[in-house]
Amino acid sequence: MKEVKIPISCPSCNGKMYSVGYDAPWKVLKHRSWQVCYECGFERSSDDFKKTLFIE
Numbered sequence: 669m670k671e672v673k674i675p676i677s678c679p680s681c682n683g684k685m686y687s688v689g690y691d692a693p694w695k696v697l698k699h700r701s702w703q704v705c706y707e708c709g710f711e712r713s714s715d716d717f718k719k720t721l722f723i724e
């Protein structure tokens with residue numbers, strides 16, 4: 669697991685968020701990553717975030 673600070677504000681409390689991800693140990697599993705807020709614990713998957721960007 670790796671944790672990366674990202675310059676994105678939490679949509680819930682406007683706090684700082686970080687991105688967490690891990691590489692799947694087997695090829696059959698997808699690489700997963702998601703974003704978590706330091707302040708309130710809000711979580712969203714990176715896929716959801718990309719959809720949001722696409723809509724805007």
Ligand SMILES: [Zn+2]
Pocket residue numbers: 678679680681682683705706707708709710
């Ligand atoms: Zn938050």
